[in-house]
Amino acid sequence: MNTQTKILVTGGAGFIGSHLVDELIELGHKVVVLDDLSGGFKENVNSKALFIEGSINDAQLVQALFTEHKFDYVYHLAAYAAEGLSHFIKSFNYHNNLLGSINLINASVNHDVKCFVFTSSIAVYGANQLPMLETTTPRPEDSYGIAKYAIELELKACKEMFGLDYIIFRPHNVYGERQNIGDKYRNVLGIFMNQIMQDKPITIFGDGTQKRAFTYVKGVTQAMAQAINKQEAYNHVFNIGADEPYSVNDIVKYVFEAMEKEVEVKYLEARNEVHTAYSDHSKVRLLLAYEDAHSLAEGVKRMATWAKKHGARETKVFSNIEILKNLPASWRIKDEK
Numbered sequence: 001m002n003t004q005t006k007i008l009v010t011g012g013a014g015f016i017g018s019h020l021v022d023e024l025i026e027l028g029h030k031v032v033v034l035d036d037l038s039g040g041f042k043e044n045v046n047s048k049a050l051f052i053e054g055s056i057n058d059a060q061l062v063q064a065l066f067t068e069h070k071f072d073y074v075y076h077l078a079a080y081a082a083e084g085l086s087h088f089i090k091s092f093n094y095h096n097n098l099l100g101s102i103n104l105i106n107a108s109v110n111h112d113v114k115c116f117v118f119t120s121s122i123a124v125y126g127a128n129q130l131p132m133l134e135t136t137t138p139r140p141e142d143s144y145g146i147a148k149y150a151i152e153l154e155l156k157a158c159k160e161m162f163g164l165d166y167i168i169f170r171p172h173n174v175y176g177e178r179q180n181i182g183d184k185y186r187n188v189l190g191i192f193m194n195q196i197m198q199d200k201p202i203t204i205f206g207d208g209t210q211k212r213a214f215t216y217v218k219g220v221t222q223a224m225a226q227a228i229n230k231q232e233a234y235n236h237v238f239n240i241g242a243d244e245p246y247s248v249n250d251i252v253k254y255v256f257e258a259m260e261k262e263v264e265v266k267y268l269e270a271r272n273e274v275h276t277a278y279s280d281h282s283k284v285r286l287l288l289a290y291e292d293a294h295s296l297a298e299g300v301k302r303m304a305t306w307a308k309k310h311g312a313r314e315t316k317v318f319s320n321i322e323i324l325k326n327l328p329a330s331w332r333i334k335d336e337k
Contacts, residue, residue, distance in 0.1 A: 004030065005028075005029045005030065005072050005073070006029070006030045006031075006032070006069055006070065006071050006072050006073075007024055007029050007030065007031050007032070007071060007072065007073045007074070007075060008031075008032050008034060008065065008066075008069070008071045008073070008074045008075070009021050009024070009031055009032070009033050009034070009049075009075045009077065010033075010034045010035070010056055010074075010075070010076050010077055010078035010104065011034075011035055011039075011040065011076075011077035011078035011079065011119075012031070012033030012034070012035055012040075012045060012049065012051075012075075012077070013033060013035035013037055013040030013041055013042055013044050013045050013051070014035065014039055014040035014044070014077065014078075014180070015040070015044075015174070015176070015178050015179045015180060015187075015217070016077055016119065016171070016174055016217060016220065016221060017033075017035070017040065017044075017075075017077040017078075018040070018044035018045060018046070018178055019176070019177075019178065019217050019218065019221040020075060020077065020221040020224055020225055021033060021045065021046050021049050022046050022221075023221050023222055023224070023225035023226075024075075024225050025046050025048050025049060026225075027225060027226070030050075031046070031048070031049040031050070032049065032050045032052060032065065032069055032071070033045050033049045033050065033051045033052065034052050034054055034056065034061075034062075034065065034078070035051070035052075035053065035054075035078065036053065036054060036055040036056075036078075037053060038080070039080065039081075039180055039183065040180070041178075041180075044178050052065065055100065056076075056078050056096075056100035056101065056103055056104055057095065057096065057099065057100045057103065058103075059103045059106075062103045062104060062107050063107055065107075066107040066108075066110070066111045067111070070111065071108075071111065071113055072113065072114050073113060073114055073115050073116075073117065073228050074104060074108050074113050074115075074116045074117065075117045075119075075224070076101060076104055076116065076117065076118050076119065077119045078100065079096065079097045079119070079148075080092065080093065080096050080097060080144075081121070081144065081186055082144070082183070082185035082186045082318070083121070083123050083142050083144040083145065083186065083273075084142065084185065084186075084271055084272070084273055084328075085185045085186075085318060085331065086142050086143035086144035086145075086147075087142055087143060087272070087323070087326075088321050088322060088323045088324070088327050088331075089143075089318065089320065089321060089322050089323075090143045090322060090323070091322055092320060092322065093143045093144055093147055094143065094147055097144065097147040097148070097151075098147040098150055098151065101118075101147075101151045101154075102154070104116075105151075105154060105155065105158060105164070108164060109158060109162045109164050113164065114165065114228075115165040115166065115167060115228050115234060116155060116164055116165070116166045116167075117166070117167045117168075117169070117224065117227065117228065118151060118152070118155060118166060118167070118168050118169070119169050119171065119224075120148045120149070120151070120152055120168050120169065120170045120237075121144070121145060121148050121170055121171070121172070122170050122171075122172040122239065122241075122277055122279050123140055123141075123142060123144055123145030123148060124138040124140050124145050124148050124149040124152065124170065125138055125139065125140070125145075125277075125279075126138065126139035126140050126141045126145065126274070127139075127141060127274045127275070130276065130277075130278065131278055131279055131280040132170075132239060132277070132278065132279035132280065133239075133279070133280050134170075134236075134237045134238065134239060134280075134283055138152075141274070152168055152237065155168065156235075159235055165234045165235055166234070166235060167227050167228070167233050167234060167235070167236060167238070168236070168237040168238065169220075169224055169227075169237075169238050169240050170237065170238065170239050170240065170279070171215060171220050171240050171241050172212065172213060172215060172239075172240075172241045172277065172278075172279060173188075173212040173213060173214045173215055173241065173242075173277075174215045174216075174217050174220055174241065175187065175189040175190065175214055175215070175216065175217065175299065175300070175303055176216050176217035176218065176299060176302065176303050176306075177217070177302060177303055177306035178217075178306070179217075179303065180313070181193055181194040181307060181312070181313050182194060182312075182313030182314055182315050182316060183315075183316070184315045184316075184317070184330075184331075185318065185331070188212075188248060188251065189214065189251065189255060189300065189303060190303075190307075191203075192251070192252065192255045193255060193259060193303070193304060193307045194307075194312050194313060194315065195263065196255070196256075196259050196261055196263050197259075197307065197308070197311065197312040198312045199263065200263065201263055201264035201265065201266040202252060202255075202263055202264070202265045202266065203266050203267075203268055203330065204248055204249075204252075204265065204266070204267050204268065205268050205269070205270055205271045205273070205328070206267070206268075206269075206270030206271070207249075207267060207270070208247060208248040208249035208252070208265075208267065209247050209248070209249065209275075210247065210248055210273065210274075210275045210276065211245040211246060211247050211248075211275070211276040211277070211278070212245055212246065212248075212276075212277055212278070213241055213242040213243060213244055213245045213246070213277070213278040213279070214242055214246060214251065214296055214299075215240075215241035215242040215292065216242070216292070216294040216296075216298075216299035216302075218294065219290065219291065219292050219293055219294065220240055220241065223240060223284065223288045223289075223290040224240075226288065227288055230287065230288060232287055233287050233288055236283070236287065238283055238284040238287070238288065239279035239280060239281055239283065239284060240281060240284050240290060241279065241281065241292070242292045242296070243278070243281060243292065244278075244296075245276060245277070245278040246296065251300075252265060254296060254297060254300045255300060255304070257297075257300075258297075258300045258301045258303070258304035258305075259304050259307075259308070268328070268329075268330055269328065269329070271328050272326070317331075318331075
């Protein structure tokens with residue numbers, strides 16, 4: 001790769017996106033970040049990147065950026081990723097996570113992008129398919145997972161019709177520095193740390209026995225950044241993340257230790273979610289030499305150090321709920337009855 005390689009990163013002011021931008025710049029690429037700052041922060045963006053505040057839903061803006069910059073590669077991370085909440089904000093979910101993605105795919109085809117790298121999710125698998133394998137037939141159970149899988153299928157169709165190469169990553173439960181700890185709908189580690197810094201009880205949906213494999217961000221973004229250099233990775237889907245699942249109750253102990261503080265643990269009514277989720281990573285290890293090099297204790301400690309330095313964030317409530325039926329009580333805004 002020469003140093004003139006130009007890359008668009010959508011969602012590059014967000015958590016995973018900003019770490020990816022750092023990796024791409026470290027590799028010598030020129031990076032343009034497109035982000036509407038709905039979930040990210042301008043302070044996250046590497047100063048060597050060109051930052052454009054705007055939305056992937058703005059088709060004219062997307063077209064103008066592709067025309068001006070002639071991107072070689074696109075990394076698409078922009079999404080509203082509250083899986084559980086997506087049941088109740090279906091129109092918002094599909095508009096932002098599906099139609100916005102189509103604007104980028106259209107532009108990539110029309111401007112001969114060399115490879116479109118898409119951040120999907122293990123939400124495409126649904127429940128009771130463990131360990132989750134790339135060969136497993138997806139059965140998404142929420143609107144977020146459905147939108148992600150639709151884009152995966154669209155990319156495969158575009159490869160066949162137009163020759164647009166792609167790489168799809170399905171990360172899971174990624175945590176670390178710069179996570180939006182003020183988001184009450186996702187990222188349980190960040191939610192817990194934010195609650196602790198505000199001297200509030202930690203809140204857990206259900207009994208806390210649900211399990212996830214929690215993944216430190218750095219290994220994920222390193223593998224993603226290097227993938228475009230490896231032709232053998234093109235037109236493949238990769239699970240990427242940690243191997244060992246931990247219960248939410250276990251996570252509480254790690255967070256208490258890292259934050260050096262304990263608060264009350266409050267259990268709320270269980271919500272409709274997959275109880276246990278973890279995936280196999282043999283393929284990403286084989287083709288991209290991926291390794292999850294950080295233990296959970298080490299990763300949580302790093303995140304906690306960052307969180308304490310930056311302080312608590314105000315928790316924003318999603319106000320445009322489209323369906324109130326079965327909405328968890330803690331997600332309701334005060335004036336809803």
